[in-house]
Amino acid sequence: ECALLRKFAYASPGHGRKRQVILASHHDQLTHRIYDLLLPPGGFTMREIDLVGWSKQAGPTVEAFEIKPTRQATGDTRKELADALERHAREER
16 A cells, blocks of 8 residues: 555655645554655655644644655665664674
């Protein structure tokens, strides 16, 4: 389902229309997994809006973040990831 949402949200840049996909979840682990699957491709951004509080007097308190495209995987970034995973594995032992 995430592949379909990603395709819907990030139609080709020359398409002329912008689309919004709104997801609501109370489960942080699931939300972050979905974010991983919906990361924007080059030329697009994604906005995360978190409802962090609510009061009767002030209404909602929100935090907003702009999520930019991930950097492209190159030999250097793959090596950085492999090294980080190796360090983590050693620390776990």
